[in-house]
Amino acid sequence: MTPSVQFALVALLALAPLRSRAYEIQPADGMHEAMTVQSIECARAAKGLPITSCPRKPLVDLKVRRLQNTEDYQKVFSVNWPDGPTGIHAVSALIRTGLTYKKCTEYFDQMGANTNLFCRSHYGDLQFFHAMANQPNESADVVRARILAWAQFLYGVATSEIAPDEDVCTLFGRETVAGARFEALAGLWGGDATVCKPNAHWTVYTLFNWKCSNLFSWNKCKMGVESDGSWTRARAVGALLHMIQDSFALGHTDRLVNDDATQAMCGRALVSCNVVREFHSYRGQDSKKHGMSDQWPAFDSSCFVPERAVDDPIVAGAWVLKSIELKRSWAEVKRDLGDRVFPIANAVARPSSVGECFK
Numbered sequence: 001m002t003p004s005v006q007f008a009l010v011a012l013l014a015l016a017p018l019r020s021r022a023y024e025i026q027p028a029d030g031m032h033e034a035m036t037v038q039s040i041e042c043a044r045a046a047k048g049l050p051i052t053s054c055p056r057k058p059l060v061d062l063k064v065r066r067l068q069n070t071e072d073y074q075k076v077f078s079v080n081w082p083d084g085p086t087g088i089h090a091v092s093a094l095i096r097t098g099l100t101y102k103k104c105t106e107y108f109d110q111m112g113a114n115t116n117l118f119c120r121s122h123y124g125d126l127q128f129f130h131a132m133a134n135q136p137n138e139s140a141d142v143v144r145a146r147i148l149a150w151a152q153f154l155y156g157v158a159t160s161e162i163a164p165d166e167d168v169c170t171l172f173g174r175e176t177v178a179g180a181r182f183e184a185l186a187g188l189w190g191g192d193a194t195v196c197k198p199n200a201h202w203t204v205y206t207l208f209n210w211k212c213s214n215l216f217s218w219n220k221c222k223m224g225v226e227s228d229g230s231w232t233r234a235r236a237v238g239a240l241l242h243m244i245q246d247s248f249a250l251g252h253t254d255r256l257v258n259d260d261a262t263q264a265m266c267g268r269a270l271v272s273c274n275v276v277r278e279f280h281s282y283r284g285q286d287s288k289k290h291g292m293s294d295q296w297p298a299f300d301s302s303c304f305v306p307e308r309a310v311d312d313p314i315v316a317g318a319w320v321l322k323s324i325e326l327k328r329s330w331a332e333v334k335r336d337l338g339d340r341v342f343p344i345a346n347a348v349a350r351p352s353s354v355g356e357c358f359k
């Protein structure tokens with residue numbers, strides 16, 4: 001793309017309505033950041049585990065830059081990594097525009113796993129970054145398995161069990177292999193994909209430190225510089241919290257108790273603390289309708305009862321952070337994520353779709 005075309009594109013994007021993929025991030029509303037700050041504060045105040053509640057405070061926009069030079073800055077800033085996984089955070093608030101949809105789906109249809117991380121994660125085969133199905137008609141169990149495998153990887157990086165210099169192609173395996181460490185994601189970076197092509201040598205550090213100047217391509221990218229692995233670990237923490245938070249957005253999952261309840265929330269934003277009835281896929285969704293469910297959410301009454309089915313995203317974020325701090329075993333954390341964030345209502349679970357409210 002020539003610089004003038006790029007400039008025109010940026011100008012076009014700037015004129016487009018501000019709609020982000022999932023909860024907005026700065027420079028739009030900092031919803032992910034606000035939830036993360038509350039989870040951090042809650043985890044810090046807790047002496048240990050379990051954490052079953054956090055102080056109820058309104059979610060307010062905050063300027064992450066103000067946290068610079070504090071120990072929380074990297075984590076809070078990194079919660080937006082999945083929205084801009086090639087390092088273009090300034091435009092990530094503009095993701096859900098018709099233009100990015102069109103270009104990314106075109107690229108993904110042509111290039112599959114060679115498409116860049118931005119398009120793959122928002123419109124292609126890495127939508128589990130955002131707790132979504134990759135396409136309509138996937139079983140809830142398959143999507144959930146991907147989410148938990150990605151969580152396993154992120155938790156391993158966050159706790160330093162997986163080092164920043166480990167090779168991601170070796171970690172995930174170049175082919176689909178039953179019994180592989182991240183079985184549900186085995187082969188994810190394999191084949192002739194950019195990540196694992198000969199001599200590419202993508203490490204965990206590579207994955208989390210791209211700085212690209214073009215939203216849609218790998219051609220204008222270089223690797224960020226990091227001396228101590230702290231950003232790599234922070235981005236893994238942020239990506240884990242991001243996925244948990246996104247899983248409560250109505251455009252991503254349907255956690256409501258029945259179809260009438262779902263219909264009643266069309267066009268609105270709500271955090272519901274119920275089990276997952278369906279994972280949605282973004283392809284085919286109306287981006288404006290998706291954006292409406294990503295506004296500042298109300299918390300449903302289901303989140304306030306002690307016998308709630310799942311923890312709300314702030315409480316879940318708090319015990320995940322505490323688990324990382326205490327280096328709990330993955331087996332325990334997987335069990336809790338499965339039970340307290342991603343349980344599926346087997347009796348009523350449906351294959352993925354765009355969702356009734358997002359057609």
Ligand SMILES: [Zn+2]
Pocket residue numbers: 021022023082083129130242246
């Ligand atoms: Zn997201």
